[in-house]
Every structure is written in structure tokens, then in C-alpha cells.
Amino acid sequence: MSTEGKNPGERFTGHGPEWQDAKLSKSDAVTATVWVEQIVDKRSMLTNKDRVEDVRDAMWQLEKEGEIVVHRVTDEHQPIMVKTLYGWDKKIPTTRLWHHKSCGQCGNIPGYPASLLWLMNQMELEYLDETDQTSCTAWNYHGSGIGNIESLAAVFLRNFHQAYVSAKAQGLPDGYYYPLVHCGTSFGNYKEVRGYLLHSAKLRESVKKILGKLGRLVDGKLLIPEEVVHYSEWLHVVRNRVAEMQQIDCSHIRSTIHPACHVYKMVPEDAIYDDSVLEGNRVAVSTSLMQALGAQVIDYRTWYDCCGFGFRHIISEREFTRSFAIDRKIRVVQDEARSDVMIGHDTGCITTLDKNQWIGKAEGKNVDVPVLADAQFAALVCGAHPYKIVQSHWHASSTEKLMEKLGIDWQAKKAEFEAYLKDVAEGKIESLYDPRKMITSGPGYKRIEATP
């Protein structure tokens, strides 16, 4: 440590006068601090801890005691079992899915949910996308602090109850559809809230009163989902089916993955790890899909960092957001990994990494990396229209550059889309599903029978 400007023998340590130098040899100092410097990409950083429990044990117990009802993933949902961080099983439903949309995706990156629904159509899977849902409200909560554990829990239970009863509108039984959460923050928040609900009788009591007022109890009890499932987990389990539909070779594409903090750092014990994906050292989702599609997945040293979204910062302190996004993520994947595309699986990350590149020019930081969600990339190489389905025109980053590398004539496709806009103006609108299904009650609802 530099002693420049100090009195002889004086060292500034921040520990006060009682501090004494341990005088360790260099190798002993390394031994003493190695636990701090463990490689962060090893699972051990997440598993060297005590007091880890599977909250689903508490959930089954509460159901046994008659206090809650569990919305089960049944055989009809054609689940596929995966392993999570501690080797626990998690059931991922693959069909009869209720889309819990993301406000940021729908508002800002609409090709994200459109690509997901398109993939499901290609696989002829059943789903429902309806208007009776709110956002999880957690973006605002994490950004502003407006909200509390009760409001977050009540919103969670309301939306998941609606998923449970939604099929009634089509004359189908309760529990027919299982919720599939699109947003990473909703996913992390709902899992965290589910844990608090299962542990706190007081919280259950207070939200039960609210859910009762809303008519959102099942047999007078709170409804808790057996699993909280993120769409990236669905993509993970169906990745080989997606690969079977692939039309465009992407084996020459160098991709980098940005794992979303709220997907695997919040309630980390529930994140999927697969020994066949990066030796089980990283969260498996998205990487597994890209590998199944044959793309190269390139490692980079700041993979563990967040994107810089910050929730509040993306709105009102973007100096932080763009600095972090450019310096810690985009520049690294461009200069170090020479990435052709950066793939994400969450709303805020895609927005942040996609939108905060152009401004780099102001400081001579010329960054230019296409950014897409995993679902969009998968749809693109499976032959989805880059504008009608993938909606790449909403991306600020140079998705055209990626399309050229994939051999897609984006200019021709863009011209097709612009011609289609004239049809849209005349009311000739293409849709991925029957629009009558989207209203399941209240104003505008008309009952239609489901087609098996």
C-alpha cells in the first residue's frame, strides 16, 4: 500500500489504530483470502451455505393441514422434470399454458411474447393469452418502494387464481391452464413472495381477507402454485423440439448469454442447472437452447454482472444504466468474446442492453452488438418472419447485422412488412390465435367453446 503523503510507518487502512499487520507471506495471504476470491462461476458460490430448505415441503404440509389449495402441474400439462441448483426436481409444464405477460416486453419488445406464442403454435400446443391479468407490479416496487409484501402477495395470488379459473370461459375445468411467467422480475418476485406466504401465517391471514373480498379463494382457501415457471424454463425443456423445426443454420454464430439476476439470483435454489450445460456451473436456460440450435456459446468474464437496469435507474438515472451496460457488458462481449449476438431471457436486461449502445458514441465507445431474447432468436432460425413475428424493428441494436450473418434478406422482409402495414390500416390483421379468447369475463366477454 502506498505511504506517499503519510508520516513514516503510517498506513491508511480504515480499521483504526488497533489494526496490526499480520505479516503473512504471499502464499499464506493467498490461503487466508482464497475463500473470498473463489471463482464466481462455480455453483459453490451459491451452495456453500446453510439453512437452505425447499419451500415446497412447507407447501404440501399446509395443504395437508387444509390451509391452502395447491394448483398442480398435472400429467395433462405434459411436464418435463428438471434439476435445480441443489439437485431438487422441478416440474415444467409444456402445454395448456396461461401466458402471464410482461409489461416491459409487451410495451417495448413485443416480438418477445409474439415469438414465444409463434413457437407454441408451430408445436401445436395449447395456451391462453387473456386480458384479465395485471403485471406483477414488482418493477415499480423495486424501483420506487411503492408497494409492500402484502400488495405483492395479493397481486401474485390474484393473477395465479385467474390462471386457475380462466378455462371456465371456454367451458373447461379449473386448473386446466398452468401459468407461464414471461418476465424475469415477475418470476423472481413471485417465488420470493410464495416463500413468505408459506412461512408466515400472519401474511396468509391478511391477504386471505383481501382475496376473499375479490372472490379469489378456492374452497375458502388461498391457491398456491406447485411450481412458479419462467418461459425460459419452458424453452429449456422443449429445446430439442425447437431444434427439430430449425430452418436456418447458426453454427457460425458466436453468441453470448446474459443470465438475468432475478431469474437465478433471487431464490437461487429454484434455478435450473444441468450437468450437460456448461458442466452445470451456470444457470442452464438460454445457454441450453442456443447449444441445441447449434450456435456457439462464448464465455466472457463479466457474465455474472447485472445489466445495469436498476429499475429506478433506467427511468431517472440512466447515466448509471448506460455506463454499466456499455462498460461491463456490451464492450466485453464485443471486444473479448467477439459476439455476433447477445442473448437474454428477461425484459429489463434486453431493454437495457439493446437501447444503451448508441449513446456510447458520445464518449468514443463504439459498441454495436445485436441483442435479442432467446425466444426471438429461436423463432428467427425456425423461419419466423423477422418483422411480423420477431418484430425486430423495435430493437435499437443492429439486428440487421445478425440477420445478414444468418443469410436472411432483411431488406426484402422489411419491405414485406411495410406492405403488410397497409393491410393493417385497412383492418386486415393477422393473429396468432382467435382474438375472441382474450376476454374471459366482464365487458366484451362472449363465451366460445374450446376446440380440442
Add this chain to the structure above:
Amino acid sequence: MEHAETRVQKYIGDPVSDAPPVDRDKLEEIFNDIQADLRYDHELNGCLNCGICTATCPSAHYYDYSPREIVQLLWTENLEGIYDAMQEKIWACAQCYTCAARCPFRNSPGGLVMLMREVAIKHGMQSAKDVLRPFSRVMLKLISTGNQLSPDMISKDGFPDWGPNISKVDAPLEILRKAIPVPTLHTTKTAWEVNLKTSVELYTIWEETGVLDSLGTIDANLHDVIEDIMDEKRDELEEWLDEQEDEDD
């Protein structure tokens, strides 16, 4: 020579000045509110000052903010320090929870920051009012519709630093939205079409959980605007329900 007032002097008081310190009862009330949250004991389990949380914290790169410091202030029950941190530091946290994933004690500094933010709002702290002023449009959307972001919020004027490519296809927003093949997204003022009944259910949640009151403490005008919207929507639903009854009769 006159010195500029520091934040410590302004908010806590200077031991060598005559300015009154923040009342001890007030400091205790704030701390008790933080501690009373059922999440507190889950988020705080102990701390050896190892600093792993700060080493990996994105905000610590750019702000005078350290998750280790937040945990230490709460762990040692440093009431003055907690109050001081609530003036500015807690708003630097990016809420990524990297700190929580890495802490050997399974502390969640990011989670603790959320409890402190909630309490800052509850007590109507000026810091919360200042920091959240630019957030009012998001809050208006959220509370009144259940959506937090809408297509009409993303504009070149609103986000000039995002560059010229808000959309790479030049067409009216309404047309571009209708060209999304997902019918629930044919909207411009909300991210998706929200059922009227859904919004009204959400209002009950805001009222019953005290969220609406919290909003009132930091922005009374916004609170009033939202109450008017809520009244209108409730009337609208009532009218529809009455019409249904008439039709059934």
C-alpha cells in the same frame, strides 16, 4: 470562515453545533418500522464484514454506496447511520440481488434496502419525494391500470439517449401496434389490454394494503388524480353490471 452544511449536519445534527439532532424517538420509530417487517429476520442473519457483497455490487462501482455498510448499520442498530443512509444511499441500489446470491450468511442487502425504501416512503422523507418525482408517470400507469410501462412512453423525446431507432419502421404507433400478431397488445396507452374488472380488483388491493396511502405521503397530487381515475373506472364497471342485470331481467 463559514462552512457549507454537510448532510450529517443537516439531517442528524452536529455534536459541536446548536442545531437540534433528529429526535431519538423518531430514529427509533423508523428503525422499528424497518425491523417490524416479516422479511427483516430472513434478510439479515449476521455479518462478518467480508465485503463480498460490495465487491460484486454494480452500484458500488458508480455511487457512494456499499451493501456491506447497509448490513452493518442494521446489524449494529446504528440508528443515526440508518437514518443518514435513507437520505440518499439506499436509492443507489440497482436491486440485482447479486449481493444476496453471494453472501455467505444468506443476508439480502438488496432486500433490506427495499424495507428501508418502504419506510422512507411511509415517513414521507424528502429523499423519497425527490428521488421518485421522475417515477410519477410509471406509478400513475401502475396504480390505475396494473401495467407499468406502455408503448406511448417510449419516445425519442423521452429517451433521446436511446438514439434514433425507437422503431426502425416509420409508421403511426397505432398501426405498428396492430401489426403485432398478439391481439392483447393492440394498445398504445397500456402494454396490453387490461380487463376493466381486473383494474377494479387491483384498486381493492392497493387500498387494503395501504399502498394508496403511501403514495399520498410522497405525492398528494398524484394520489388525487389516481383516486379520480379509480372512481371513474368503478362507476364504469357498475354501469356495465347494471346493464347485465337489466339484460338478464
